[in-house]
Amino acid sequence: MRQRWVSVLICAAVSAAATTACGSGGASQSPDGKTELTIATFNEFGYEDLFKEYEAAHPDVKITQRKTGQGQPHHQNLFTKLGAGSGLADIEAVEEGYLSQVMAKASQFNDLKEIGPQIEDGRWLKWKSDAVTTKDGKLIGYGTDIGPLAMCYRKDLFQQAGLPSDPEGVKTLFATWDSYFAAGDQFVAKVPGVAWFDNAAQVFNAMHNQHQVGYYDRDDKLVVESNPDIKADWDAVTKAVSKGQSARLAAFSNEWNTGFKLGKFATKTCPSWMLGVIESQAGPENKGKWAVADAFPNGGGNWGGSYLSVPKQSKNAKKAAELAAWLTAPEQQIKAFKAKGTFPSQVKALDAPALLEQTNPYFNDVKAGALFATQAKKVTAAQYKGPKDGEIQETVFSPALQSVEQGKNADEAWRTAVQGAEKAAK
Amino acid sequence: MTAVLPQVDRGREQQPRPRPARRYPLSKLDNKVSPYLFVAPFFVLFGAIGLFPLLYTAYVSLFDWEVGADDPAFIGLDNYRTLVEDAQFWQALFNTFSIFVLSSAPQIVVAVLIAALLNENLRARTGWRMGVLLPYVASLVALTIIFGNLFGPQYGLVNTVLSAVGIPPIDWQASTFGSHVAIASMVNWRWTGYNSLIVLAAMQAIPREVHEAALVDGAGPLRRFFSITLPMLKPTLIFVIVTSTIGGLQIFTEPKLYEPSGGSGGGAEHQYQTVVLYLYQTAFQGLDLGYASSIAWVLFLIIIAVAGLNFLITRRAVR
Numbered sequence: 001m002r003q004r005w006v007s008v009l010i011c012a013a014v015s016a017a018a019t020t021a022c023g024s025g026g027a028s029q030s031p032d033g034k035t036e037l038t039i040a041t042f043n044e045f046g047y048e049d050l051f052k053e054y055e056a057a058h059p060d061v062k063i064t065q066r067k068t069g070q071g072q073p074h075h076q077n078l079f080t081k082l083g084a085g086s087g088l089a090d091i092e093a094v095e096e097g098y099l100s101q102v103m104a105k106a107s108q109f110n111d112l113k114e115i116g117p118q119i120e121d122g123r124w125l126k127w128k129s130d131a132v133t134t135k136d137g138k139l140i141g142y143g144t145d146i147g148p149l150a151m152c153y154r155k156d157l158f159q160q161a162g163l164p165s166d167p168e169g170v171k172t173l174f175a176t177w178d179s180y181f182a183a184g185d186q187f188v189a190k191v192p193g194v195a196w197f198d199n200a201a202q203v204f205n206a207m208h209n210q211h212q213v214g215y216y217d218r219d220d221k222l223v224v225e226s227n228p229d230i231k232a233d234w235d236a237v238t239k240a241v242s243k244g245q246s247a248r249l250a251a252f253s254n255e256w257n258t259g260f261k262l263g264k265f266a267t268k269t270c271p272s273w274m275l276g277v278i279e280s281q282a283g284p285e286n287k288g289k290w291a292v293a294d295a296f297p298n299g300g301g302n303w304g305g306s307y308l309s310v311p312k313q314s315k316n317a318k319k320a321a322e323l324a325a326w327l328t329a330p331e332q333q334i335k336a337f338k339a340k341g342t343f344p345s346q347v348k349a350l351d352a353p354a355l356l357e358q359t360n361p362y363f364n365d366v367k368a369g370a371l372f373a374t375q376a377k378k379v380t381a382a383q384y385k386g387p388k389d390g391e392i393q394e395t396v397f398s399p400a401l402q403s404v405e406q407g408k409n410a411d412e413a414w415r416t417a418v419q420g421a422e423k424a425a426k
Numbered sequence: 427m428t429a430v431l432p433q434v435d436r437g438r439e440q441q442p443r444p445r446p447a448r449r450y451p452l453s454k455l456d457n458k459v460s461p462y463l464f465v466a467p468f469f470v471l472f473g474a475i476g477l478f479p480l481l482y483t484a485y486v487s488l489f490d491w492e493v494g495a496d497d498p499a500f501i502g503l504d505n506y507r508t509l510v511e512d513a514q515f516w517q518a519l520f521n522t523f524s525i526f527v528l529s530s531a532p533q534i535v536v537a538v539l540i541a542a543l544l545n546e547n548l549r550a551r552t553g554w555r556m557g558v559l560l561p562y563v564a565s566l567v568a569l570t571i572i573f574g575n576l577f578g579p580q581y582g583l584v585n586t587v588l589s590a591v592g593i594p595p596i597d598w599q600a601s602t603f604g605s606h607v608a609i610a611s612m613v614n615w616r617w618t619g620y621n622s623l624i625v626l627a628a629m630q631a632i633p634r635e636v637h638e639a640a641l642v643d644g645a646g647p648l649r650r651f652f653s654i655t656l657p658m659l660k661p662t663l664i665f666v667i668v669t670s671t672i673g674g675l676q677i678f679t680e681p682k683l684y685e686p687s688g689g690s691g692g693g694a695e696h697q698y699q700t701v702v703l704y705l706y707q708t709a710f711q712g713l714d715l716g717y718a719s720s721i722a723w724v725l726f727l728i729i730i731a732v733a734g735l736n737f738l739i740t741r742r743a744v745r
Contacts, residue, residue, distance in 0.1 A: 072688075076710060083493040101713075253686030254574065258581045395691055395711060402694035406600035416695070424712065 033060070037320050040066040040089035042074035045144065045306075046340030050332050054323060061319065071095050081313075082108055088311045090320035094141055095306045097390050099131060102140070102309065104387035110310045111138035116321035123330070128345045131382035132307050135218065141307030142328040145342035147271030148376035149206060149301035152278060152363075155291045157266040161190040167293045167366075174295040177207060177236060180267075184245040187266055195247035195265045200237045200405055201398035202251055206269045206301050207233040208393075209383055215393075215421065216386025224392070224421045231414070237401065238410035248405040257281045263289070269296075271303040272343040272372040279362040292363050294371045300378030305345060343372060350376060388425045396420035480726075487719035498716065505720035515721065517696055518704040519728075521606065525681075525700065526674035528610035529617075534666060536614075537621035538659070542651065544622065545629045555626070558619030570612055570683040577608040578686075599686065605698040612680045617673075621666050628662035629655060664740045671733045675725070678702040701725050 041047065051063045066089055068074035075098045081087040082105060094102050102109070116139075123129075124143040132141040151174045158165035163173065163183060173183040184196035197203050208214060211229045216222055224230055240246065247265040249256040259265060260281035268274065270292055278290055308324040310317050326332060330348035337344055338354055349355065350373040358369030400417035404410050487505055491498040509515055544555055561569070576583045577598040585595035596604045632655060640650050681698050682690060690707040692699025699707070701721065709718035 079493055079713060249580070250687040252688065254571075255578050255580050255582075255686060258578075262581075391711060395689065395707070398687075399689070399691050399694040403600075406597060406694055408695070 034062045035060055035316055035319055036062045036064060037091065037316060037323055038064045038066060038089035039091040039093075039308075039320075039323070040068070040074065040078070041093045042068040042071045042095070044340040044342070045093065046336035046338075046342055047327060049339065050327060050335060054326060061323070063323070071097075075101075078102075082311065086313055088313045090310065090314040090316055091324050092309050092311055093144070093306050094309050096131070096147075096302070096304055097394075099141075099307070100385035100387060100389035101391075103132070103134065103385065106134045106138060106140050108312050109140040110312055110314070110317050110321065111140065112142060112310065112321055112324070113137075113139045115310070115317050116142075117325050119325055122347060123328075124345050125347060125350075125376060125379070127302070127379050127382040128305070131385070141309040142324050143305070143307055143345035144328055144333065145305045145336075146302055146345040146376060147273055147304030147343065148372045148379065149296050149303055150270050150272075150292050150294055150371060150375045151296055152268040152270035152274065152290055152292045154263060154266045154289055155364075156289045157191060157194060157263065158187075161187045161266075163187060165291075167291065170293045171295045174293060174297055177297045180297045181236060181240045181245070184240055184267075185243060188244050191266070194263065196240070196245035197267050197269070198247050198249050198256060198259060198265045199251060200241050200246050200401040202269050203240075204233055204237045204397065204401055205393060206296075206303065207237070207298075208397075209301055209303075210298055211383060212381060214383045214385065215389055216384065216425075218384050220386050222386070222421060222425045225418050234410075234414055234417075238404050238413075241401075241405055242410070246405055248402075250402060261286070269301075269303070272368070273304060273341070275360055275363060275368060276341070287362055288364055290363055292360075292366055292368065292371065294374050296375060296378070299380060300375050302376075302379055305343070343376075345376075386425070391424050392421045396424055483719045483722050486715055487717075487723055489716045491714075491716035491719075493713040493715055501716075505717050506724070508717065509720055509724060514696060514699075515701070515704060518692070518699050518701045521602075521681075521692070521696070521698055522675055522677065522700040522702075524602075524606045525609050525613070525677060525698070526671070528606055529613035529677075530667070530670045530674050533614050533618050533621060533670065534663070537618050537666070538625050538656075538663075540618065540622040541625035541629055542655070544626050555623065558622055560619070561616050562620045564616075566616065566679055567683060569616060570680050573608065573612045573615070573680075574684050574686070577684075599693060600697065602697045605684070605693060609677070609680045609684055609698055612684075613674070613677065617670065621670070624666055625659060625662060628659050632658045660740070664737060667736050667740050668733050671736050672729055675729045675732060676702050678706065682706070 039047075047065070051065065055061060055063060068077070074093070075095065078088065078092055078094070078098075079101065119142075125146070128143040128146060129139065132143070133139050151170070153165075153170060155165045158170070163186065164170055173179055181196075187196050188194070208230065211227075213223065213227055213229070215224050215227075215230070241248075247259050249259040249264070260278060261283055263282075263286065268278065270278075275292065282290060308328060310320045310324060314320050327336075328346070330344065330346040330352070333342075333344040333346050333349045334352045334354055336342050337349070344350060344352075344355065355369040355373060356367070358367070359365045360368040397417055400413045400420065403416070404413045488500060488502060489498040490501050490504070540558060544551070544558070548554055577585075579585065579595070579597045579599050582598065584598070589595055598604045598608045636654055636658075637650060640654055645653065677700050681692050681700050681703050684698065685692060690699075690703055690711055692703050696704075702725070705718050705721040705725070708714050708721060712718075
């Protein structure tokens with residue numbers, strides 16, 4: 001009798017402290033029968049309020065978010081656990097830069113056409129969904145956001161060089177890569193001590209991604225040497241470097257940040273999210289000096305953006321796919337855009353008033369939303385990415401271009417790059 | 427010391443040995459087994475987190491094992507064969523040794539000198555002694571980022587100072603030697619004070635009488651340093667040199683964070699990619715675990731060889 005009392009007392013104390021259930025046996029509050037869905041993201045997807053909305057509409061679902069600060073550790077975790085065969089969330093976000101590695105392991109992800117709900121045709125920009133469709137037609141990710149490319153430039157420095165500096169006037173300069181580099185020659189001749197672009201790799205990658213065929217052909221054969229486009233880009237960029245057009249500042253390094261602050265380069269290949277980077281790095285003292293034009297050499301381009309995928313490890317794949325489909329619908333993506341500025345990849349969302357009216361005060365109140373929506377529609381097709389595509393770009397070609405900026409002979413560096421690509425692809 | 431021990435042993439032998447009582451077999455078992463039980467936790471832990479990974483790495487290195495591969499192919503010693511012909515590996519090995527020599531050699535010399543200074547009758551002695559340890563307390567990552575800024579090729583403070591005194595700026599990222607000096611300076615900054623405290627402790631254990639006797643014989647401070655202090659520091663120096671060999675050959679964080687764009691290549695042309703950094707790049711960017719494991723094993727063997735060599739040389743040299 002006495003012992004019973006003690007246990008009741010303890011029980012009351014514990015439940016008061018932790019508000020946990022304390023009943024005897026399976027009476028009332030055993031596990032509540034909800035399906036728990038986990039979703040792993042990085043940076044800011046702007047989903048927090050959407051989760052609450054979804055849970056309210058689906059009382060049988062409980063959503064847990066695993067949020068990683070940066071993309072790199074998130075994807076490292078993704079690949080490690082993919083290898084381990086367990087431990088992944090029901091929904092895993094995948095960034096465009098890592099997509100080639102994920103596509104190489106497509107068999108470990110669910111085909112969303114098969115398990116997901118019916119989705120209207122043409123929800124996403126065609127190139128966005130093409131990039132995540134395997135050769136045999138499986139869709140392994142729903143598109144979330146994108147990073148359409150425009151060109152950012154320093155108005156004041158353009159004026160100093162006697163170049164046109166209004167958004168309409170610069171369009172002729174940014175019409176093709178030839179006109180871009182030609183304007184660069186003109187610029188560096190007039191403005192000593194300031195370069196035309198920040199570094200060679202940033203320009204080269206943008207050029208490279210515009211081609212139909214990149215480092216691999218569709219049979220996953222490495223074509224670095226036989227693809228004439230790659231060598232042509234290489235020659236154009238390294239020639240510009242030899243003429244002093246590059247500020248030789250490695251992207252995202254401290255010196256690159258300093259370069260923004262000191263105004264050491266006049267143009268920057270500019271995905272939508274780069275505006276925030278420029279604003280924070282160039283600082284308030286340079287407000288109004290940077291402008292962005294709805295033009296990009298040779299058409300359009302994309303850098304960044306993500307997908308939501310459902311790994312085969314997931315035990316609730318069907319419900320996870322439902323949630324992912326809902327999150328990536330245009331209505332929800334616009335809310336995420338309002339919350340965290342992630343630029344939508346959905347065709348309908350690109351016409352939403354909230355997007356079209358968005359302005360950016362740092363860039364002379366430009367209608368940034370409408371501008372990047374225009375740029376997004378200029379992208380024609382998704383380049384096929386082979387299994388080691390990301391690695392070749394990051395660890396082979398970018399360093400090789402950097403070595404040219406550090407004074408290495410361009411032909412030698414090209415040979416190093418070709419060998420490096422072959423080694424990486426092996 | 428060694429002369430004293432046998433005497434103690436002899437003294438023990440004269441005592442009658444306690445005979446294990448036959449009537450208590452459990453207590454006999456206790457005598458025999460429990461010592462092993464007491465030391466077991468170390469060996470169990472070491473086996474689980476030291477020995478097992480070591481052996482498993484050797485096993486993995488015999489496969490063409492990519493992260494997430496369903497069925498890795500057994501390829502025998504092929505990874506090691508590739509490694510021998512891999513120019514990037516040899517370059518990484520050269521970088522590692524170059525950075526190791528540039529850091530460990532001056533570091534130990536300076537550490538002994540600092541220890542000698544700290545051993546003098548200084549005002550606020552404890553303050554000075556704690557002071558030399560400060561760089562060791564500071565976060566390695568913060569330190570590396572600050573040094574990376576100082577050695578920035580275009581806007582770094584070091585180059586600004588060099589230009590001010592008329593020396594042409596050095597590209598601390600592009601030049602092989604320059605980047606090694608930059609990284610070695612981070613290592614020196616962090617470890618010199620730590621090592622000098624270890625040496626200082628050893629110096630204070632040197633009996634005063636020896637110094638006093640030498641003083642009476644007319645030996646000056648220099649003579650006493652080279653003929654008494656240094657030889658008596660021998661065991662400590664061996665310890666310091668062996669540990670800094672192990673640490674120096676495994677250097678990773680400094681070159682990793684020295685790369686401005688955050689990659690693992692160790693410079694545009696791997697100017698300062700060390701072996702561990704190459705291992706990391708292979709395993710976690712290339713996702714090639716088999717090859718990375720073979721790098722790990724070769725590095726392991728090299729470290730044992732170099733540490734052994736250093737041990738022998740130091741034992742001979744400092745007599």
